[in-house]
Amino acid sequence: MWKKSHPGAMFARCSQPAPKMITTIDNYDLSARNTFAMNVKCGIFMEYTKADDIPFLLSSIRKDIGKMHIGAGSNILFTDDYPGVVLHSAIKGIQILGENMGNVIVRAGAGEIMEDLVKWACDRELWGIENLSGIPGEVGASAVQNVGAYGTEACDAIVAVHAYDEVEQEFVTFTKEECRYAYRDSIFKKPDARKRYIIHAVDYELSPDAGPNLSYPALQKKFEGCELSSLSPNDVRHAVIATRSSKLPDPATVPSAGSFFKNPVVSEECFNAIVAGESGPDVPHFRVDSGYKIPAAWLIDQCGWKGYSEGNVAVWHLQPLVIVNPERKASPCEVIALEKKIIDSVRDKFGIKLSPEVEHI
Numbered sequence: 001m002w003k004k005s006h007p008g009a010m011f012a013r014c015s016q017p018a019p020k021m022i023t024t025i026d027n028y029d030l031s032a033r034n035t036f037a038m039n040v041k042c043g044i045f046m047e048y049t050k051a052d053d054i055p056f057l058l059s060s061i062r063k064d065i066g067k068m069h070i071g072a073g074s075n076i077l078f079t080d081d082y083p084g085v086v087l088h089s090a091i092k093g094i095q096i097l098g099e100n101m102g103n104v105i106v107r108a109g110a111g112e113i114m115e116d117l118v119k120w121a122c123d124r125e126l127w128g129i130e131n132l133s134g135i136p137g138e139v140g141a142s143a144v145q146n147v148g149a150y151g152t153e154a155c156d157a158i159v160a161v162h163a164y165d166e167v168e169q170e171f172v173t174f175t176k177e178e179c180r181y182a183y184r185d186s187i188f189k190k191p192d193a194r195k196r197y198i199i200h201a202v203d204y205e206l207s208p209d210a211g212p213n214l215s216y217p218a219l220q221k222k223f224e225g226c227e228l229s230s231l232s233p234n235d236v237r238h239a240v241i242a243t244r245s246s247k248l249p250d251p252a253t254v255p256s257a258g259s260f261f262k263n264p265v266v267s268e269e270c271f272n273a274i275v276a277g278e279s280g281p282d283v284p285h286f287r288v289d290s291g292y293k294i295p296a297a298w299l300i301d302q303c304g305w306k307g308y309s310e311g312n313v314a315v316w317h318l319q320p321l322v323i324v325n326p327e328r329k330a331s332p333c334e335v336i337a338l339e340k341k342i343i344d345s346v347r348d349k350f351g352i353k354l355s356p357e358v359e360h361i
């Protein structure tokens, strides 16, 4: 099914027959393709359903035209219209590939909704990704971002990532080690790899008998007094979803891009100065190799931003790390102006420069 409006001048070889199952739309409205609901457009939107379509798609785009790949657009702030080509994978499918020492190896297409994969695993009593319940986005991006929540990261279960390498023009498979996973980081976010690899499938190793990961205090509390061996992945999944929805806005009703800022890591000197200041010794922190990680939410809250609203943008009243677009009317400029004010206020009060977690396009 080749659905097309006009391939337009962005294509190098318009006459080449296009593979089936590719959708191409000119001057495409991206407002439903980013959870922040920014009302922006792209020059061309292309969606494909098979990995084999990727080489054709890439070869058909003129080299001087910008292009980017999106998932569900839940970690993206479009700062303006995007004049180039926006690619999106609609590669679906979840299949069991086999077993490894009693564990189950599962492959999911990059365009699967991560939440559907988590539900699929929990419904089959497979442990490993239940703590990732409720995280917006698609499977491909979750392997880029190494999404994480409640003491679990995607890389805990990922065993391989399958991608197309645009530079070498070949399909490649990365082992988990080759993905160089770290906190919300992977090889796919490094500058030389950012636009080089298009992920089309991800393999996970899930366990029928691992049991719950309740390392996160909020989950521990939920199951206090429970016989752990009686818990199912779905019990944990439902607890995670309930905990998340008590704090985070649902992007379907209140547009946002989730946590807007990264948690900063500061030097011992900076940390000691904050503790010696008016905040006192109760500054929340985690000791990490390079210093002290301080929750950005706490820093922002200390500056009085929780629940603040201005024009069409606001800071979520239950979680100050989240900037929201409640009426779907905010412009990118409004979001950026509020972002700047928050960064400036945290810098002025604590001497810490916050960096955005959300990718600005």
Ligand SMILES: Cc1cc2nc3c(=O)[nH]c(=O)nc-3n(C[C@H](O)[C@H](O)[C@H](O)COP(=O)(O)OP(=O)(O)OC[C@H]3O[C@@H](n4cnc5c(N)ncnc54)[C@H](O)[C@@H]3O)c2cc1C
Pocket: 035, 068, 069, 070, 071, 072, 073, 074, 075, 076, 089, 110, 135, 136, 137, 138, 139, 140, 141, 142, 144, 145, 146, 147, 148, 149, 184, 188, 197, 198, 199, 200, 248, 249, 250, 251, 256, 257, 258, 259, 359
């Ligand atoms: C309300 C809310 C709550 C959130 N909570 C969490 C949380 O608890 N934990 C967490 O880790 N994150 C969280 N996020 C952030 C977000 O859900 C994740 O970063 C998610 O993985 C983004 O997925 P996406 O499909 O929306 O990707 P996008 O935002 O569309 O893209 C993210 C990046 O991946 C790249 N990309 C997308 N698809 C591909 C592909 N197939 N191949 C190569 N590159 C690709 C894009 O180019 C971009 O660089 C939250 C977001 C929201 C809105």
